[in-house]
Amino acid sequence: MRGLNTPIYILPAKTKRYIGRDAQRMNILAGKVLGETIRTTLGPKGMDKMLVDSLGDIVVTNDGVTILKEMDIEHPAAKMLVEVAKTQEDEVGDGTTTAVVLAGELLKKAEDLLDMDIHPTIISMGYRKAAKKAQEILDDIAITADDEETLLKVAMTAMTGKGSEKARKPLAELVVKAVKQVEENGEVDKDYIHIQRIAGASVDDSQIVDGLAIDKGRVSPLMPKKIENAKIALLKYPLEVKETEIDAKIRITDPSQMQKFIEQEEEMIKEMVQKIVDVGANVVFCQKGIDDLAQHYLAREGIYALKRVKNTDMKRLEKATGGKIVMDIRDLTEDDLGEAEVVYEKKIFDEILTFVEGCKNPKAVSIILRGSTKHVVSEVERAVEDAIGVVSAVIEDKKIVAGGGAPEVELAKRLRDYAETVSGREQLAIQAFADALEIIPKTLAENAGMDSIDVLVDLRAAHEESTTMGIDVFSGEVIDMLEMGVIEPYRVKKQAVQSAAEAAEMILRIDDVIAASETFKSKGEEESS
Incomplete structure (x- = not known):
């Protein structure tokens, strides 16, 4: 019976574990801190952040996703919010700050509900319903244009x-x-x-x-600087003698054999260049290398050539010139050539670029x-x-919404009406979601030096008349954003609300954080150990 009192360890001794409310508080705090950090960058009057990495390189920006990528974030819950910004960037390209600020505010409002002893699952369910309703409201207020x-x-x-x-x-x-x-x-x-x-x-x-500008110059100064009526060959094949894929030794017993070997290599390169000349190409973009001898022959034929062109540039050239990327030079035909009115080299500041201009219908x-x-x-x-x-x-x-905080105020207004139709504690979560949405117009006002409470009161009153009323941060007044020309894609708001709600919901459902000790070890602890 004595063995029953012996503690049983199922995790390594140095593992840190946070359970229940401790885990929730810690994760919510991380989300709130991240939201607060980039809040000051939101809007036309948002400030910039200077980020300095370990090598001393500087980035000055107010772009949400860039700030979050450059910050050395260690907290696991904060990393989840960084993913929200990255998704927003990939899906739309804008609204990254909005998405993270909104996620942070949703977590902040959830903390108040947790203090009222409302279960995290109920908050999550309420947030899910609110996010779904928000999408329907956005569909309703979106304008086709x-x-x-x-x-x-x-x-x-x-x-x-x-x-x-x-x-x-x-x-x-x-x-x-x-x-x-x-x-x-x-x-x-x-x-x-x-x-x-x-x-x-x-x-x-x-x-x-x-057309296109490629950040490379011609491979040889003997080549022409400008080619008009360009016929462009796009090669993924090296214009050099290929190395054998297996290790091979060549035994040479007298100098004449050596001479024949060199001549054979030269002949192979000559044949490659002759193939390019025969199909009528006068410009070559090669993704691989171009041998010195090949450069000499190409220059002699008056052909403009670039080597080691990036794969992405090759694909763009294919789209712009109508040519086809050829994997083997022996397969090159006249039909594979792209066309452009002119290809030329030009130096801008300290960069040498090759311009491909006058393509028929460049995509x-x-x-x-x-x-x-x-x-x-x-x-x-x-x-x-x-x-x-x-x-x-x-x-x-083909859908837009007004900017200047107008969609968020309208969403908050209609979500409060919707909350009254929902019974139980989920109603409180939907109301909290509505309150959280107003962080966007509040932040826009604060960053412009305006009184956020006064602005919010004016906005709510204005939305009784019109759904497109927002904040003009330059004049400090509430005006019609459509008339002012401040408009945003419907997709920016849709994605931001959806991503923020899903991230907040995921973080709220975590009640146990088990981490290796290194994860939460501060630098001070590392230095002292």
Whole structure:
């Protein structure tokens, strides 16, 4: 009987374990802290964060997903919210800060309900019902539009408050033109919009290329700098003598054999170049290497060639020029060649680029972004990527909603009405969800230096008349966002509400955190041990 009092250990001695309310409090706190950290970046008057990594590299941005990716986050629950931002970025390209701030606020409101002894499962069920109802309300308030003026306004709204704001109109025009260029059958593959960053000029000097810009120059200075009426061969085959796949030794007994061996190699390379000449190609983009001898023969034939072109660039070239990527040079035919009016090399600031311009109907384009420093141009790129995402979403869905906190206030209003139709404690969770949604207009007001309570009261009153009333953070008034041209894709709000609700629900259902001691070990503990 004495053995019954012996403690039984099923986990290693150094394992940390948090059970029940301790686990919930710890996870909710992590979510709240993360939400509060990036809250100040939301909206046109949001502030920027400076992130310095272990190597001293600096990133200055107010882009939610970039901040969260660059932060060295260790807490497991906080990492789950980072995934929310990444999903939002992949799905839409914008609204990452909104999604994480909303998830943090949902967790904060859930904590109040937990203090009232409401079971986490009931809160989760209430949140799930509220999220489903929110999607229905968004469907109801969404407006159908995809004309060019709407696309420009959506792009400009996405770039407001970011590094590119002073040139947002010309940049928005570039983005809309690029997205419409690559659109096929109502769908947009954002991978076919290539963004090339070059420091050393104003953001206003950014331009769209009538085709593609590849960040490489020709392989030999003896090659022509410019080819008009270009016939382009796209090769995934090295223009060099291939090494054998198995180890092989060649036994040479006299110098004449050595000479024959070298001549044979030269002949093989000559044949490759002759094949390119025979099919009529005068430009070669090669994904693999090009031998020095091959470069010499190509230059002699007046052919412009690039080597080690990235796989993504090869795919874009295929889309832009109408050519086909050839895996074996022996299979190259005239039908595989792409076409362009001109291919030329040009130096911009300290970058040498190859331009492929004048393609018939290019389904891939390049945007060249300029900025005074590399930090400026990086932030402009993030803003442009957001704009590309939102314009693509509107073209695909053909649905928009008003900006400036208008959808969130309308959702909160209608969810409170819906909560009254639900019996039991789930009603409280739905009301908490509605309250949490108002964190977005509150934050927009706070970041603009306005009184968030006054603004919220005015917004609620305005929404009795119209669903599109939001905050003009520049004048400090509540006005119609559609008239002001502040509009966002329906998909941004739909995805943000859905992702935030699902992440909050998942975190709330955790009642036991079992972690190896290293996970929660602070640096101080590491240094002292």
